[in-house]
Amino acid sequence: EVQLVESGGGLVQPGGSLRLSCAASGFTFSNYWMSWVRQAPGKGLEWVANIKQDGSEKYYVDSVKGRFTISRDNAKNSLYLQMNSLRAEDTAVYYCARDLVGMVRGVIITFGMDVWGQGTTVTVSS
């Protein structure tokens, strides 16, 4: 069974740091791009970042650039999100998701996120 399990969420003070993890199973993790998506309480979904299979390409939403770092360890089938300088507006449920990106005859094709974890909650508050 394809599965993603997030962990590492919790309560942190403004300006603090937190590292989220996502453990993948049931598929060849190293073959896929991976994304983080978040959802603030009572709000919609916001894509945060994604990372290529070998970690050589990473993309971020502007609101987290310079503060968050996405990374992965293919040997451990794990995805990470290091979050620094946290703000109240970063309070959200954070989901990891498998991201379908490929290349056909030199052209990048994307199919979005197909498999999602159950989420981990991050609360930034004093």
Next chain:
Amino acid sequence: DIQMTQSPSSLSASVGDRVTITCRASQGIRNDLGWYQQKPGKAPKRLIYAASSLQSGVPSRFSGSGSGTEFTLTISSLQPEDFASYYCLQHSSYPRTFGQGTKVEIK
């Protein structure tokens, strides 16, 4: 950034009704669009990919259409388990962006 304008933001419908949700992109995104269903306290679940392809295991009452800037999710006959929130996602360019969501409630 590409803005995704989703409408309506909420709707009330009865079991058996036909429901249509629309997403408009601020610029052309080919068919790089997916539709997701989310129930309270749960992770999103993909229903449609590539604008009109049905995700495996999803009931055929769900369908998607459109290309370029205008996209539609249709539920042909609303079932009790379909009361949820729905989101579109464009993955044509970065940053990926979601529509604001549509909450489908019981009339």
